[in-house]
Amino acid sequence: MNDEEPEQAAPVRVLVVDDQRLIRDGIASLLSIRPGIEVVGTAVARTLEMKPDVVLMDVRMPTMDGVEAVAVLRDRAPECRVVMLTTFDDEEYVVQALRAGAHGYLLKDLPAGELAHAVRLAQAGVTQLDSSVARRLTAFLPRPEPAAGAPAVSLSPRETDILRLVAHGHTGTRAHGHTGTRAHGHTNREIAARLYLSEGTVKNHVSRILRRLALRDRTQAALRARDLGLL
Numbered sequence: 001m002n003d004e005e006p007e008q009a010a011p012v013r014v015l016v017v018d019d020q021r022l023i024r025d026g027i028a029s030l031l032s033i034r035p036g037i038e039v040v041g042t043a044v045a046r047t048l049e050m051k052p053d054v055v056l057m058d059v060r061m062p063t064m065d066g067v068e069a070v071a072v073l074r075d076r077a078p079e080c081r082v083v084m085l086t087t088f089d090d091e092e093y094v095v096q097a098l099r100a101g102a103h104g105y106l107l108k109d110l111p112a113g114e115l116a117h118a119v120r121l122a123q124a125g126v127t128q129l130d131s132s133v134a135r136r137l138t139a140f141l142p143r144p145e146p147a148a149g150a151p152a153v154s155l156s157p158r159e160t161d162i163l164r165l166v167a168h169g170h171t172g173t174r175a176h177g178h179t180g181t182r183a184h185g186h187t188n189r190e191i192a193a194r195l196y197l198s199e200g201t202v203k204n205h206v207s208r209i210l211r212r213l214a215l216r217d218r219t220q221a222a223l224r225a226r227d228l229g230l231l
Contacts (some may be wrong), residue, residue: 011038012123015052017069018042018085019061023108027056027085027115034116044069047077053123057102059086059093067096074101081122085115089133098219104128126187127219134222155209158195160230162205165191166218167225185222 014031016039018024024042032039040050044064047055055073059066070082083104084097094105103122107130110118118128155163165186188206192199206218215221 011036012054012119013038013040013050013052014119015039015041015044015047015050015055017044017055017061017066018058020058023058030112031116031119034112037116037119044073047073047080051077052080054119055080055082056085056119057082059084059088059097067093067100067102070097070100070102081125083118083122083128085110089130094129094133098127105133106130107133121187124187127217129219155212159205159209159212161195162191162202163209163221163225163228164230165194166206166209167222167230185218 014037016024016028016031018027028039028042031037040052041047044055044057057066057069061069064072066084066086070084073080073082081103082101083106084093084102085106085108086093087108089107097105103125104118104127106115106118106128110130121128167185186194188199188202191197192202195202206221209215210217210221213221213224215224
């Protein structure tokens with residue numbers, strides 16, 4: 001993943017929530033030096049006041065855990081994107097967080113550059129899963145069974161190519177020297193560049209794919225691509 005990001009006219013406003021002050025302040029410090037990102041606070045109680053674009057939230061916290069906090073923020077600040085940032089890759093936590101309305105589930109071993117990139121993607125509405133979390137989740141979730149008598153939905157060759165790129169990330173070096181995959185897959189802009197299409201055309205194709213396959217978002221699209229044998 002490219003560690004250098006272009007500056008934006010309006011910085012992404014980020015609020016960091018973690019019960020461990022050292023970790024909370026460390027994450028805030030790392031992000032505050034990244035171009036196009038402004039850390040506006042480190043307490044969930046200030047979300048409504050600070051109006052962040054993205055909240056980075058730990059899962060396990062006293063009084064109100066991260067999953068409960070996501071549900072509250074979804075109700076009170078629906079425009080805010082909440083990404084879970086934690087050390088726990090338990091499948092049940094992931095499922096609960098996504099059901100509560102989280103826009104991603106990442107682990108704290110992310111390099112600072114990847115975390116900054118994840119923040120920008122979250123602000124753009126891209127749902128993201130850490131590569132190890134995605135692998136565990138796909139093994140944990142049951143494969144969907146087609147309804148009895150329901151005809152199989154066929155995609156055009158172009159739609160199939162786009163679905164594959166939506167699901168398949170770039171391979172690159174991750175922290176600790178191991179190789180990982182960008183769980184969020186290619187963005188519409190990246191797909192457009194690869195297939196020599198306009199970004200608007202790709203967006204329309206993605207919307208049509210989600211509608212035809214009765215999927216909610218790109219995360220579900222990635223799971224369906226696996227079920228279709230595209231990965």
